[in-house]
Structures are given as structure tokens and as C-alpha cells.
Amino acid sequence: MKLTTGQTYWDKTAAPAAHFPLLNENHTTEILIIGGGMSGTLAACKLAESGKRVTVIDRAEVGRGSSSANTGLLQYASDTMLSEFVDRIGEEDAVLFYKMCLESMNQLTEIASKLPETTGYRLRDSIYYASTQNDADKLKREYGFLNKYNFPAEYLNHTQLLEQYEIDKPAALRTWHDAEVNPYQFIQALTEENLKMGVTYFEHTSIDMDSLNDTSVLTETGAQITFDSLIIATGYSNLYSELNGKAQINQTFAIATKPIKGELWKDNVMVWETKKPYLYFRTAPGGRMIAGGLDEESSDLHDDPELIQQKGQEILDEIKEMFPKLDVEIDDAWNSLFGISKDGLPFMGASSQHDNVYYLLGFEGNGTCYSMAGAAIIQDLLDEKPNPYAHIVRPSR
Structure with a gap:
């Protein structure tokens, strides 16, 4: 699915932090993050800082999906007013x-x-x-x-x-x-920091989600990725079955x-x-x-x-x-x-179908802010710590 058409601006303002290889052999990691945009990058940063071994997979190039089309307005106020949420x-x-x-x-x-x-x-x-x-x-x-x-x-x-x-x-x-931000440059700069913390990246690597089980998933070329936990941070490229009607x-x-x-x-x-x-x-x-x-x-x-x-x-x-x-x-x-x-809230938290699969989908017009929040929520869920916000944005609501 195309995520953007026309000529975007941000991805012309900086070179990528690095070019990453295609994953063409089996790979094992503690945390697998699917999606190298703003959500996946923030999650990788948060989890790597806590000492977890993280791998990020992107079907194209890091930061060149929906994030390159982001207008970079970062606000705490949502598209839905506080009074409307009340x-x-x-x-x-x-x-x-x-x-x-x-x-x-x-x-x-x-x-x-x-x-x-x-x-x-x-x-x-x-x-x-x-x-x-x-x-x-x-x-x-x-x-x-x-x-x-x-x-x-x-x-x-x-x-x-x-x-x-x-x-x-x-x-x-x-x-x-x-705040305002150049989202592409922010992702590239944070990717450089993630690399220093040991995060592994693969680009041009698509995942076959139909192959997903409790411990592994296959790439579309047949490589197996074994993980302890999986985070889906694919933005708007797919409307997953758990979100049907929502x-x-x-x-x-x-x-x-x-x-x-x-x-x-x-x-x-x-x-x-x-x-x-x-x-x-x-x-x-x-x-x-x-x-x-x-x-x-x-x-x-x-x-x-x-x-x-x-x-x-x-x-x-x-x-x-x-x-x-x-x-x-x-x-x-x-x-x-x-x-x-439908309710104006993002989808961030555990899947109802797999105990070790988590969604980090910043739906609505405040995606970067939500992605930061979702990264913290998922970290708490992985560490089995209470989080005061998790129940509000859980995908199964």
C-alpha cells in the first residue's frame, strides 16, 4: 500500500543515518519492532535504554514511510477536545x-x-x-x-x-x-543514538504476518525471526483485524x-x-x-x-x-x-490474540506524541509494571 504520493519535503533535508541490509537469514532477538518510522524509532530508543535487545525491521527505508509526510506539529492537545473526552x-x-x-x-x-x-x-x-x-x-x-x-x-x-x-x-x-520538528531528521538522529545502544536494523524486509506464532514470524523471503516480544509499529500501512469496526x-x-x-x-x-x-x-x-x-x-x-x-x-x-x-x-x-x-484514541498496548504482541499505532492527528506515550506504556507492560494510562488506549477496548 502506498503511504504517500506527490513530493514530500522533509526527506530532502537530510541523508539517512545509515543504509541497512535486507534480512536474508534467520535472526533471533529479544524485542522485534516492525516499522522504522517515528513510532518504531521511539520504541526502540525507550526499550534499548532499559537494556533490552532490540531489532527494527522496515519494509522500505527508515523514516521514509508515513513519517516523511508528517507535518511536524507536536502538541499535547488532541484532535478531540478534553471536554469532548469528558x-x-x-x-x-x-x-x-x-x-x-x-x-x-x-x-x-x-x-x-x-x-x-x-x-x-x-x-x-x-x-x-x-x-x-x-x-x-x-x-x-x-x-x-x-x-x-x-x-x-x-x-x-x-x-x-x-x-x-x-x-x-x-x-x-x-x-x-x-513543539515543531523535522520528523525525518529527528528519526535519523535518533536512529544514530539507537545504533550506539546496540539496536539492530534491517531495511527492505517485509514480514509475512500470516506466519506469526507465539515465538516467531517469517519474512516474505522465508527468513525466520525468533523473538520474545513483538511490537507492531507500522503506522497506516495496514488495518489489523483487531481494529475492525474501531x-x-x-x-x-x-x-x-x-x-x-x-x-x-x-x-x-x-x-x-x-x-x-x-x-x-x-x-x-x-x-x-x-x-x-x-x-x-x-x-x-x-x-x-x-x-x-x-x-x-x-x-x-x-x-x-x-x-x-x-x-x-x-x-x-x-x-x-x-x-x-471511532473514539478519538490511539491503539497502544497488548494484542488480545497474542500475549507477547503489542500495538503501537498512533491513530488520530497527534501521532508522535502518542508514539512517545505508547513506547512508555509498552515498556511498563513488558516489565509488568502498572501504567496509569494503559487501560485508556488498549487496543481491545
């Missing part, structure tokens, strides 16, 4: 889930602090604006819950939003402890602009909105802007470059309506898959 799963679990995300953002920031600055990891505030006047009331309710539980958030009315950020929308929430694969569009001189907007804040599907955008080093939106409920990616460019222009035109002074053109435009769940 209505959906109850206040206690809703607050726990948001605390999990905030903790994960802080953990990502700590990891990034030990990596080269070329990863583009920068702490940024986020502006989450009301697309309509009715949504301004939703944001007031949302702020009430965020404030009640001391999440880093501030409510901005129309006047404050216009004066401070020149955004002419009814209201907004400003949040912090958020999730679906959709698609979205994104752009990277040509460089622009000067500050694009105040503090280079990351911007997104309450409307669904929503517009989202941020700045990037070199005076570029990264933006996305126009989600479609289909997993059939568009191959027509002109259509992808047209969708990208629609995204850019919407941003220009907000900031009329912007003189900017598209450099790269792409179309990519992403996963959503």
Missing part, C-alpha cells in the same frame, strides 16, 4: 489521557535536547482558533476543563487574538509545552512553501482550528511554511500531480485569507494516509 469516556480518564499527552511532550523535548539541533525541534506555542462563533463557546468550555486541571492554556477573545496575532477569528486557546484509514494533503524573508507571524506559533476537517500550519527553518488539511474519507491516494498541487493551493489560499500580506508559493505538495479511530 463526555465520551468520563472526566477521570479524559484528564488522565491529556496528562499522558503532556508528559509525552515533555519526554520528547528531553530526548530532543540530546540530539543535534538539525532535527528542527523547537518549543512553540499553539493557537487553536474557533472557526465559527459557536465554536468560541466550545473553546470557553474547553478552557474551563484545561484550567481546572492546570494544563498550560490561555483563552484569547477576539480582540486579544486580533491584537496579539493578527488572526481575525472569534476566539482561540493558546497552549504551550508544544478505525479507518483516511487521507490528507500538505504543502511546504518556498522560503520567505522575515517573520511570517508573531512568535512563529503553530496554528490550527476547530472545524473538521481542519486547517493546520506552522513555520520551518529557512523561512518556509508547512501546512495541511482537506482530509478525505478514503484510503485511495491521488496520483495526479496537478490535483495534488491544486489541493495544496486551496490550503495556501485559505492561509492567505487570514494573512493577506503573505507573498508565498508552494515548493512541495503531497497526499498521504492517516488513521482515525
Whole structure:
């Protein structure tokens, strides 16, 4: 399955950390991770740090799947508001889930602090604006819950939003402890650190999931991998049977602009909105802007470059309506898959079919943050330690 079409931007900004061999002979490991994107890379880091022997398998090249299409907005706030989760799963679990995300953002920031600055990891505030006047009331309710539980958030009315950020929308929430990142460079830099900790990598190696049993799995070329535990971190490449009726694969569009001189907007804040599907955008080093939106409920990616460019222009035109002074053109435009769940939560934890198989699938629009959380949850499950968040995101829910 194709994960992206068009021309992505991030994978042009760095060389891979290394080129890894195809696995063509039997292999034994303690932890087998399928998928070398953001989820698999973070899990490998977390587990290798704890002393586990880890092998990562990727069917293509590390970091060049869905992660290369990631727009790199990292936020503790979910696509589903805290207040909406309160209505959906109850206040206690809703607050726990948001605390999990905030903790994960802080953990990502700590990891990034030990990596080269070329990863583009920068702490940024986020502006989450009301697309309509009715949504301004939703944001007031949302702020009430965020404030009640001391999440880093501030409510901005129309006047404050216009004066401070020149955004002419009814209201907004400003949040912090958020960040932007070059996802491809982050994965490559963290892969280098993982190699130092003894993680083994194989590329261009596909797994035959039908061959999976309690202790081993075969590659499509017939090599056997024996493991103690297996982590499935394949992103949106497959909708596993355990998720039937719980999730679906959709698609979205994104752009990277040509460089622009000067500050694009105040503090280079990351911007997104309450409307669904929503517009989202941020700045990037070199005076570029990264933006996305126009989600479609289909997993059939568009191959027509002109259509992808047209969708990208629609995204850019919407941003220009907000900031009329912007003189900017598209450099790269792409179309990519992403996963959503019916309850707005990712799938992270033990399989109901195999005791030693775990899912690390950051479905919904906050995948990197979820992947960090999921890596910690799986580590606790492997070590038989209690985790306060595991029950909320367990795949069998």
C-alpha cells in the first residue's frame, strides 16, 4: 500500500543515518519492532535504554514511510477536545489521557535536547482558533476543563487574538509545552543514538504476518525471526483485524512553501482550528511554511500531480485569507494516509490474540506524541509494571 504520493519535503533535508541490509537469514532477538518510522524509532530508543535487545525491521527505508509526510506539529492537545473526552469516556480518564499527552511532550523535548539541533525541534506555542462563533463557546468550555486541571492554556477573545496575532477569528486557546520538528531528521538522529545502544536494523524486509506464532514470524523471503516480544509499529500501512469496526484509514494533503524573508507571524506559533476537517500550519527553518488539511474519507491516494498541487493551493489560499500580506508559493505538495479511530484514541498496548504482541499505532492527528506515550506504556507492560494510562488506549477496548 502506498503511504504517500506527490513530493514530500522533509526527506530532502537530510541523508539517512545509515543504509541497512535486507534480512536474508534467520535472526533471533529479544524485542522485534516492525516499522522504522517515528513510532518504531521511539520504541526502540525507550526499550534499548532499559537494556533490552532490540531489532527494527522496515519494509522500505527508515523514516521514509508515513513519517516523511508528517507535518511536524507536536502538541499535547488532541484532535478531540478534553471536554469532548469528558463526555465520551468520563472526566477521570479524559484528564488522565491529556496528562499522558503532556508528559509525552515533555519526554520528547528531553530526548530532543540530546540530539543535534538539525532535527528542527523547537518549543512553540499553539493557537487553536474557533472557526465559527459557536465554536468560541466550545473553546470557553474547553478552557474551563484545561484550567481546572492546570494544563498550560490561555483563552484569547477576539480582540486579544486580533491584537496579539493578527488572526481575525472569534476566539482561540493558546497552549504551550508544544513543539515543531523535522520528523525525518529527528528519526535519523535518533536512529544514530539507537545504533550506539546496540539496536539492530534491517531495511527492505517485509514480514509475512500470516506466519506469526507465539515465538516467531517469517519474512516474505522465508527468513525466520525468533523473538520474545513483538511490537507492531507500522503506522497506516495496514488495518489489523483487531481494529475492525474501531478505525479507518483516511487521507490528507500538505504543502511546504518556498522560503520567505522575515517573520511570517508573531512568535512563529503553530496554528490550527476547530472545524473538521481542519486547517493546520506552522513555520520551518529557512523561512518556509508547512501546512495541511482537506482530509478525505478514503484510503485511495491521488496520483495526479496537478490535483495534488491544486489541493495544496486551496490550503495556501485559505492561509492567505487570514494573512493577506503573505507573498508565498508552494515548493512541495503531497497526499498521504492517516488513521482515525471511532473514539478519538490511539491503539497502544497488548494484542488480545497474542500475549507477547503489542500495538503501537498512533491513530488520530497527534501521532508522535502518542508514539512517545505508547513506547512508555509498552515498556511498563513488558516489565509488568502498572501504567496509569494503559487501560485508556488498549487496543481491545
